[in-house]
Amino acid sequence: MLGQKLIHALANSKSFELIATSKGANRCLLTSGYTYRSLDITDENRVEEVFQNVKPDIVIHTAAMTNVDSCEQDHSSCLKMNVDAVGYLVKASEKYQAHLIHLSTDFIFNGTHGPLSEEEKPDPVSFYGHSKLQGEKLVQQSTCRWAIVRTVLVYGVVDGMSRSNIVLWAKDALEKGKSIQVVDDQFRTPTLAEDLAAGCILIAEKGATGIFHISGKDFMCVYDLALRVADFWKLDKSLIRRAKSTDIKQPAQRPPITGFILNKAKVNLRYEPNSFEEGLLILDNQLKIGNH
Ligand SMILES: NC(=O)c1ccc[n+]([C@@H]2O[C@H](COP(=O)([O-])OP(=O)(O)OC[C@H]3O[C@@H](n4cnc5c(N)ncnc54)[C@H](OP(=O)(O)O)[C@@H]3O)[C@@H](O)[C@H]2O)c1
Numbered sequence: 001m002l003g004q005k006l007i008h009a010l011a012n013s014k015s016f017e018l019i020a021t022s023k024g025a026n027r028c029l030l031t032s033g034y035t036y037r038s039l040d041i042t043d044e045n046r047v048e049e050v051f052q053n054v055k056p057d058i059v060i061h062t063a064a065m066t067n068v069d070s071c072e073q074d075h076s077s078c079l080k081m082n083v084d085a086v087g088y089l090v091k092a093s094e095k096y097q098a099h100l101i102h103l104s105t106d107f108i109f110n111g112t113h114g115p116l117s118e119e120e121k122p123d124p125v126s127f128y129g130h131s132k133l134q135g136e137k138l139v140q141q142s143t144c145r146w147a148i149v150r151t152v153l154v155y156g157v158v159d160g161m162s163r164s165n166i167v168l169w170a171k172d173a174l175e176k177g178k179s180i181q182v183v184d185d186q187f188r189t190p191t192l193a194e195d196l197a198a199g200c201i202l203i204a205e206k207g208a209t210g211i212f213h214i215s216g217k218d219f220m221c222v223y224d225l226a227l228r229v230a231d232f233w234k235l236d237k238s239l240i241r242r243a244k245s246t247d248i249k250q251p252a253q254r255p256p257i258t259g260f261i262l263n264k265a266k267v268n269l270r271y272e273p274n275s276f277e278e279g280l281l282i283l284d285n286q287l288k289i290g291n292h
Contacts (some may be wrong), residue, residue: 001158001165001212002062002103004028005197015205019054022063029159041085043277051092058204060101061089064132068107071128072252082131086138093144101203106152106188106215108133111255114187115219118211118264120151121249126252128141128230147203151197151217152260155279156193166190167283170226174235181243184223187260189215202269212269213260225276 003022011020011033017033020026025065026036041063065071065081107129108122124130124197128174128262139146142184155167173180191214199214219279220228228251230237245254265271274282 001154001156001163001193002196002200004158005193006060006062006200006233007034008033008195009197009201013036015056016053019056021050026265027159029108041088042080044088044245047085047088047092047276049062051096051098051277055096058101059089059093060098060200060204062103062200063076064103064135065128068126068128068254071131071252072126074252076128077128078131079134082128083134083138086135090144090146093126093146094142098144099204099207099209100142100146101200102135102139102146102148104136104148104150105129105132106150106258106260108136108150109254109255109258111186111257114211114257115189115261117261118213125255128252128254135275141275145207145209145237146282148211149203149207149214150211150260151191151196151199151213152258153188153190154193155197156189157285166222166225167229167280170229170240171233171235174230174233174239177236177239179239179241180226181248182223183239183245184221184242185250185256186222186246187219187257187259188222188225189217189219190225190276191215192274194282195273195279197228198273199265199269199273202271206269208269212265213262214265214271215260215262215273216276216279217262217273219259220276228276232277233284241289 007028021039022036032084063079106126110123110125122133124133155165199218226240
């Protein structure tokens, strides 16, 4: 999701020459204004080969094994992607002196309180969270110029609608008249994918280093998020059933309260995210014109 948003934001840029990579063929509908290369980042030799050819000034590392429950059930694949591959990118960024911008998550925290600043102590409660924290440590120990972008519950429209998220899931179910169970004991600052891409680009433009919390600015529980989605699209709120995390059986534990304090990003980067409803309006327009 973030990778595609970066392509849309940076293709045909006057300031950057964009080389986008992912595993397999390009699935982004926009195919001009940048170059695409197939790259499986768990293949160390391919990583080295691509760096040698491209010699990037800046690397924005958006790929990850992001399905929290799959990570809980398949530790080996999770570690290959979220830790080992980060190591290959760190090594190559050091060798070719690239500015490495690495994506991480609120799931490195235990969720006892929020919203959280960059100074909070990590303490993950899931295997995904552990793996992303290990990835962060590899980046922090590296000698390259690095920035870590932690984010929270990203929503947006992906080309071909190949990936869903909480907003699209709730909208879709309510439109079909299906009732949904939504937890009221998990708190987040949901992030519009375009805002996250803008945050990464600000870091790239400013050559910023260190840890940045980049998310939306509205703090809410997931149940309220679903109500706000229903309000926005004038859908039937009575279909939304309040639930507790313990009611929903999932392999991985989620941190109850996260969400981010954005002061550092606002002051140092001039990062200004949309409100949640502004984000829904952007998404609605994209769905209407089919251009995302
Ligand atoms: N989404 C969220 O709510 C959220 C919240 C907090 C933090 N984050 C972090 O933000 C970053 C971006 O998240 P996202 O939502 O954009 O993730 P995403 O939509 O799941 O995208 C991850 C991409 O990585 C690709 N990938 C998987 N294995 C690969 C490999 N071996 N080589 C190259 N590419 C590979 C995936 O390809 P396939 O499509 O083929 O699988 C997918 O396109 C991640 O670091 C994530 O941990 C996300």
